[in-house]
Each structure stands twice: as structure tokens, then as C-alpha cells.
Amino acid sequence: MTPTHFLSIGEHRDRIRHLIDQAVLLKRQHAEHRMAPLLDGKILGLIFEKPSTRTRVSFEVGMFQLGGRVVTLKGDEIGFNKRESVSDIARVLSRYVDAVMIRSYFHKDIVEFASYATVPIVNGLSDLHHPCQTLADGLTILEHKGRLDGIRLAYVGDGNNVCVSLLELGAATGMEIRVACPVGYDPPESPHYTAQIFRSAEEAVAGVDVIYTDVWTSMGQEEETARRLADFAQFQVTMDLLKRAAPDAIFMHCLPAHRGEEVTHEVMECAQSVVFDQAENRLHAQKAVLVDLMAYPATDQGDPL
Numbered sequence: 001m002t003p004t005h006f007l008s009i010g011e012h013r014d015r016i017r018h019l020i021d022q023a024v025l026l027k028r029q030h031a032e033h034r035m036a037p038l039l040d041g042k043i044l045g046l047i048f049e050k051p052s053t054r055t056r057v058s059f060e061v062g063m064f065q066l067g068g069r070v071v072t073l074k075g076d077e078i079g080f081n082k083r084e085s086v087s088d089i090a091r092v093l094s095r096y097v098d099a100v101m102i103r104s105y106f107h108k109d110i111v112e113f114a115s116y117a118t119v120p121i122v123n124g125l126s127d128l129h130h131p132c133q134t135l136a137d138g139l140t141i142l143e144h145k146g147r148l149d150g151i152r153l154a155y156v157g158d159g160n161n162v163c164v165s166l167l168e169l170g171a172a173t174g175m176e177i178r179v180a181c182p183v184g185y186d187p188p189e190s191p192h193y194t195a196q197i198f199r200s201a202e203e204a205v206a207g208v209d210v211i212y213t214d215v216w217t218s219m220g221q222e223e224e225t226a227r228r229l230a231d232f233a234q235f236q237v238t239m240d241l242l243k244r245a246a247p248d249a250i251f252m253h254c255l256p257a258h259r260g261e262e263v264t265h266e267v268m269e270c271a272q273s274v275v276f277d278q279a280e281n282r283l284h285a286q287k288a289v290l291v292d293l294m295a296y297p298a299t300d301q302g303d304p305l
């Protein structure tokens with residue numbers, strides 16, 4: 001049977017709201033200490049070609065809380081297309097583990113891996129998408145605003161992986177997503193969304209419910225840092241910018257943040273900032289994905305031998 005993968009929000013457009021609702025349920029069950037070991041005996045492989053704090057810890061802790069285990073592999077040990085072809089690694093790991101999460105430099109490597117894997121694959125961040133982050137963001141917005149449909153979110157910064165997944169979330173849930181970025185940093189065109197692009201951060205954030213930003217220089221783009229600092233200088237989220245949004249607007253950032261670049265220290269620490277709720281919600285949102293992809297089917301009660 002072909003496994004279901006979780007590589008982008010857009011590919012699961014019709015199921016995103018369901019996954020967020022499942023995350024709400026799992027979060028409540030966790031708080032009330034009545035989690036069922038839904039992934040008892042299951043093993044998740046974690047492959048990291050890039051550094052991580054939130055993604056690594058939330059997947060490891062989430063699997064433990066669901067009764068499963070993880071095996072963590074560094075990208076330089078596994079060597080996509082250096083030590084071994086992606087297609088061979090995918091078929092070998094599929095014989096050992098029940099699902100694999102991958103953080104990679106190139107989205108095409110995750111797509112290739114998934115096409116050869118016989119177990120579910122989860123995108124833990126690529127150059128093009130960050131769907132697990134965005135699912136947690138949807139949960140966070142729902143908790144703070146009580147709805148997703150009709151929410152106006154202004155993303156201020158680079159049209160990167162986080163921005164693309166937010167645009168796909170908007171299309172999936174009825175949120176209006178505005179993107180404020182300099183010329184040359186637009187999100188890519190996609191069949192999954194039509195991006196509203198603003199060249200003025202002030203115009204984009206006027207009256208919105210949510211202001212969101214991410215680093216100007218993503219992992220793997222470090223050589224472009226000096227150019228990016230100059231190009232994004234007019235796109236910093238400051239208290240003055242936040243005041244242009246709705247009075248009860250929230251501020252979001254996927255973290256890690258570079259205070260003094262894309263956002264000021266004051267905004268990160270202000271009462272409207274929900275960045276640590278977002279970080280916590282990675283755990284609950286990913287548990288919903290893992291259960292969805294890996295849980296034993298309800299009918300699988302027979303004698304395995």
C-alpha cells in the first residue's frame with residue numbers, strides 16, 4: 001500500500017483543519033494526563049541536514065508521549081547523494097522504522113525520498129516548505145483568536161519556506177495572508193495560493209489580526225547575510241509597526257529569532273507576542289500528524305502470527 005506523506009500544507013488542503021482540531025484534542029488530553037499510547041511500539045526516524053532545537057525536541061518528546069521511540073540521524077552521517085543515493089537510503093530505512101521525518105536543504109530530496117519510501121515521510125523543513133511549523137501556527141491562531149476563517153495575517157519579511165506554508169494555510173482555512181517583502185524576495189508562484197504582495201510593511205499590517213515574521217537569512221543562505229541585512233532594512237517588526245495592526249493583534253515568529261534584525265527585542269517580549277505558545281504547539285500539532293500517519297488501524301486487532 002502506498003503510504004501517505006506530509007510534505008506540504010497545500011497537498012493536504014482539505015485535511016488541515018481536521019489535523020488542527022486533532023491537535024486541540026491531543027493537547028487537552030495531554031494537559032489532563034489521559035494520553036493513550038497510540039504509537040506504542042512504533043519507531044520514528046529523524047534525519048537532520050540542518051540544525052534544529054524545536055523540531056528535534058518536539059518530535060522526540062511527542063513520540064515518547066505517544067508510547068513510541070525515535071532514532072536520530074545527522075545529515076552528514078547519512079550523506080544524501082554523497083555517501084549513498086537518496087533512493088537507496090529511503091528503501092533501507094523503510095525496512096527499519098515506521099515513519100521518517102526529514103529536515104533537508106533541498107525539497108526535491110524529500111520528494112525523492114518519499115517516492116521510494118514504503119513508510120510515511122514528514123517534512124521537518126526544506127528550502128520550500130515548513131508545514132509542521134505552520135500547522136502549529138494554525139493551532140496557535142485558533143487558540144488566540146477563536147477562528148481561522150476570516151483572520152487577516154501580515155507576513156513581513158522573506159518569501160521563504162515559512163511564508164509559503166503560511167500562504168498554503170491561508171488557502172486551506174480561509175485566512176487572508178498579506179506578504180510584505182522587498183523586490184526580489186517574493187514567495188514563488190504556486191497553484192496552491194495567490195499571494196497578495198506589498199512593498200510597504202506599514203500598508204500590509206494596517207488593521208490585521210496577526211503580524212508574523214521570520215529570519216531574513218535562512219539556514220543555508222549565510223553567504224548572503226550582508227546583502228539581506230541591507231535589502232530588508234525597511235521590513236523590521238517594531239512596536240510602531242505593531243501599533244498599526246488591530247489593537248488586539250498578536251505577534252508571531254517561528255523562532256529562532258534574530259533580535260535587532262527582523263524583529264526588535266521589545267516586540268518579542270511584549271504582551272502581544274505569542275512566540276512561545278507557537279513553540280509549544282509544535283509538540284501538539286506534530287503529534288496529530290504522527291497519529292494520523294502512523295497509528296494502528298482500528299481494525300488491526302488480530303493475532304499477528
Ligand code: CP
Binds near residue numbers: 051053054133256
Ligand atoms: N521553528 C523551528 O523549526 O525551529 P528549529 O529550527 O529549532 O527546529
Ligand code: NVA
Binds near residue numbers: 160162215217219
Ligand atoms: N526560514 C528559516 C526557518 C527556521 C525555522 C530557515 O529555513 O532557516
